[in-house]
Amino acid sequence: MLIVKKFGGTSVANKERIFHVADRCIAEYQKGNDVVVVLSAMGKYTDELIKMAKDINEKPPKRELDMLLTIGEQMSVALMAMAMNQRRVPAVSLNAFQVTMHTTSDHGNARLKRIDTERIRRELENRRIVIVTGFQGVNKYDDYTTLGRGGSDTTAVALAAALHADACEIYTDVDGVYTADPRKVPGARKLKEITYDEMLDLATLGAGVLHNRSVEMAKKYGVPLVVRSSLNDSEGTVVKEVTTVERMLISGVALDTDAVRIAVIGIKDMPGMAFKVFDTLAKKKINVDVILQSIGRAGTKDISFTVNKDDLEDAVATLEENQARLGYKELHSERNIAKLSIVGAGMMSNPGVAAKMFESLYNEGVNINMISTSEIRVTVLINEKDGIRAMNAVHDAFGLTD
Ligand code: ADP
Numbered sequence: 584m585l586i587v588k589k590f591g592g593t594s595v596a597n598k599e600r601i602f603h604v605a606d607r608c609i610a611e612y613q614k615g616n617d618v619v620v621v622l623s624a625m626g627k628y629t630d631e632l633i634k635m636a637k638d639i640n641e642k643p644p645k646r647e648l649d650m651l652l653t654i655g656e657q658m659s660v661a662l663m664a665m666a667m668n669q670r671r672v673p674a675v676s677l678n679a680f681q682v683t684m685h686t687t688s689d690h691g692n693a694r695l696k697r698i699d700t701e702r703i704r705r706e707l708e709n710r711r712i713v714i715v716t717g718f719q720g721v722n723k724y725d726d727y728t729t730l731g732r733g734g735s736d737t738t739a740v741a742l743a744a745a746l747h748a749d750a751c752e753i754y755t756d757v758d759g760v761y762t763a764d765p766r767k768v769p770g771a772r773k774l775k776e777i778t779y780d781e782m783l784d785l786a787t788l789g790a791g792v793l794h795n796r797s798v799e800m801a802k803k804y805g806v807p808l809v810v811r812s813s814l815n816d817s818e819g820t821v822v823k824e825v826t827t828v829e830r831m832l833i834s835g836v837a838l839d840t841d842a843v844r845i846a847v848i849g850i851k852d853m854p855g856m857a858f859k860v861f862d863t864l865a866k867k868k869i870n871v872d873v874i875l876q877s878i879g880r881a882g883t884k885d886i887s888f889t890v891n892k893d894d895l896e897d898a899v900a901t902l903e904e905n906q907a908r909l910g911y912k913e914l915h916s917e918r919n920i921a922k923l924s925i926v927g928a929g930m931m932s933n934p935g936v937a938a939k940m941f942e943s944l945y946n947e948g949v950n951i952n953m954i955s956t957s958e959i960r961v962t963v964l965i966n967e968k969d970g971i972r973a974m975n976a977v978h979d980a981f982g983l984t985d
């Protein structure tokens with residue numbers, strides 16, 4: 584069997600943990616399996632590198648920032664190979680160049696396009712454990728790129744797909760995927776299984792346990808994923824196309840505190856205005872989420888939407904530059920908001936799920952600013968200060984608490 588194992592930052596944060604991970608991988612190798620290990624930077628090292636960069640230059644060139652960030656993953660793979668060598672087990676570390684991991688050009692948010700598997704195959708044939716840097720890639724200019732925060736999960740899934748691996752295991756600092764972030768909702772319950780679609784929504788809406796692109800890729804290539812703890816042997820959560828356990832009404836609750844709201848006030852009430860606003864943002868590669876348009880009055884209307892807080896400055900600057908062309912009166916932005924979502928395939932066949940969520944928020948005295956829904960999710964925009972309380976209330980209302 585060929586197994587891809589990915590370990591996150593906490594799992595390789597110090598010498599003891601590095602040896603612990605090395606021993607787990609060695610045990611797999613000694614069963615006769617081919618083992619490919621994907622690692623993140625140690626602990627919070629990526630944050631530290633970003634801090635160092637910003638200390639020198641508040642807005643570092645994106646190319647140079649990627650150049651710096653790749654150090655984190657390179658450090659962990661080299662140390663892991665040394666740990667395995669110390670145990671007398673043959674291992675080799677490889678970075679994105681050596682593999683090669685081809686990505687698009689966007690620094691800081693590149694997409695994996697293709698992975699050359701020849702070098703890895705050769706190393707596996709020589710019975711070595713292959714340890715690969717997560718999170719990084721190489722673009723067509725031969726420059727380093729990174730895949731976005733949390734991107735090592737995506738490296739692992741992409742490698743599993745490219746190598747036709749028999750399993751892809753994501754080891755982290757919790758036992759699996761829970762009905763909500765167990766650090767925010769103490770009563771959250773571990774899920775045995777979850778569908779790709781549900782996991783994709785949860786990951787996109789704030790459940791940081793998996794990088795959302797890793798789930799997208801797992802679905803696309805049918806890679807079965809297991810999320811489990813690097814610290815114990817408990818069973819973990821399987822992410823797959825169709826789940827077999829009895830379906831709950833909702834599978835999880837997610838909270839995203841990285842969103843900010845922008846309101847474009849007093850736009851002319853005529854066809855094409857929404858297109859112009861969002862096209863202007865799209866040209867700057869700014870992702871827009873929950874959108875609300877008011878009913879027009881006196882020939883004008885308002886459009887509100889959310890963007891990631893990292894994009895706020897760019898979004899406001901772009902809209903201000905285009906004020907004359909877009910013809911709006913004012914621009915407002917609000918930072919202290921949170922996006923609370925419930926996700927579950929079960930809601931497709933059960934009316935009243937949204938009402939139940941709104942009722943629990945009403946009981947908690949939480950005001951809803953905006954609402955957005957899809958077949959399998961309901962998202963509300965609330966004040967950030969209400970976030971954790973509202974998340975717990977909704978989680979309770981759906982009977983998810985242990
Ligand atoms: P790693 O460094 O291993 O990639 P992350 O910090 O990226 O770890 O992801 C694991 C964290 O995700 C957990 O510590 C937990 O706080 C958070 N998390 C958020 N939502 C969930 C959820 N629904 N289930 C489990 N963990 C979650």
Ligand code: ASP
Nearest residue numbers: 623629718732733734735
């Ligand atoms: N080290 C990177 C980060 O902190 C990638 C990852 O952990 O997946 O975002």
Ligand code: MG
Nearest residue numbers: 591733791792
């Ligand atoms: Mg992660």
